[in-house]
Amino acid sequence: MSTAGMNESAENALKPLASVDGEAAFDEPWQAEALAIADSLVQNGMFSATSWSAALGEALRNAEADGASDDQQTYYQCVVTALEGLIAQHSEIDRPAMSAKREDWEQAYLATPHGQPVKLASSDDNGS
Amino acid sequence: MSSKFDAEKVAEIHQHLHSHLPSESALRVKALETLLVDKGLVNPQTIDAWVEAYTDQIGPKRGARVVARAWLDAEYKKRLLEDAPAAIDELGYLGKATAHLKVVENTDQVHNLVVCTLCSCYPFSILGVAPAWYKAAAYRSRAVRDPRGVLAEFGVAIDDDIEVRVWDSTAELRYLVLPQRPPGAGGMSEDALTELVSRNSMIGTDRNLIKR
DSSP: OHHHHHHHHHHHHHOTTGGGTTOOSOSSHHHHHHHHHHHHHHHHTSSOHHHHHHHHHHHHHHHHHTTOOSSHHHHHHHHHHHHHHHHHHHSSOOHHHHHHHHHHHHHHHHHSOTTSOOOOTTTTTOOO | OHHHHHHHHHHHHHHHHHHTSOOHHHHHHHHHHHHHHHTTSSOHHHHHHHHHIIIIIOSTHHHHHHHHHHHHOHHHHHHHHHOHHHHHHHTTOOOGGGTTEEEEEOOSSEEEEEEOSSSOOOOHHHHOSOOHHHHSHHHHHHHHHOHHHHHHHTTOOOOTTSEEEEEEOOSSOEEEEEOOOOTTOTTOOHHHHHHHOOHHHHHTSOOOOOOO
16 A cells, blocks of 8 residues: 555656646635736736736746745745735835735734634724 | 743644634735725625636636537637637637637647746636646746657657647737547537546647547
C-alpha cells in the first residue's frame, strides 16, 4: 500500500501540471471574490481587460522572481496585488484607505464572538 | 512555573482568536469590496452572483455544447471557425469574455494547444474558471518551450508528423480548441456528444476523445 503511495507521489513530482488537474478552481471564497471584483471593474470600465492582464502578469512575474511557490495560493495573492494597484491607480480609493479598511475588518473579526455574523461598525456612518 | 503556564495559556487564547481570523489576502479582499461598494463602484449582488455562478454552475459545459454542435452541423462549424463570437452567440452564451474569441481546429495533421504566457487569459464565460495548472508558471513557460513535453505529461502522445501549434492568449484574443470527434461517435445526439468533450480537449492538453 505504502509503495503504491510512494510511486504515485513520485509520479506526481514528475508531472507537476497533470497532478493538479482535478483541483478546484478556488480553494477559498476570497479567491472567487477577488476575480469577481476584477471582472466587475473591467465590465464597469474602471480599467480595461488589457490593463488587468498586464497588471496580473507583472504581479505573477514578480512573485516568480521572488521565488514564490508555483500554486493557486500565489496566483490569487497576485490577483489581489494587481487589483489593489489598479484600484489605487484608477479610483479615489488609495492605499491608506485600503490598509485602514483591512484593519477595520481584522478588528471586527477579533471583536465578534465566534458564530456571530461579522460586521463593520463604521461601514455606513463613517462619513469622513 | 505558574507564570510560564499563564504565558502559554495566553498564547493559546491568542492562537485561538487568530484561528477565526481570515487570511491576510481574505482581509484585503474584504477591504476592497467594502470600499468599492461604499463608493458605488461595484454592486454586491453582482459579486455574489458571479461567485455563485463560477463556483457551482459554469464549468466547461458551454464550450462542450459549442463543440458538439460543430461536430453535428458542418455549416455551424464553418461559422464558428470564421466568427466564433457570433456562432457562440447563436447558442445564447455570449459573454464579454467571448467577444474576442478564435476557435482553432484539430485535424489529423494539426494539434492546437492554448496558453496565456503573460497571466491567465482564458475564455471563462464558456469554459468556467481556468484550471490550476493553466495558471501555473510552469505551464505558462513550458507550453511554448516544450509543448510536446507538456502534452506527454498529460498523457497525450503526439506523432512526430503531427504539427503542434501553440496559441498565446491575450486580453484581446482568447482561443478555444475544436477537438476531433471521436471515432464511432456518428449518430449520437448533441447531448450525448457534449458528454464526450473534456475541458482539457478544448485547451489542447487532451486530444484523442473516446466514445463512451
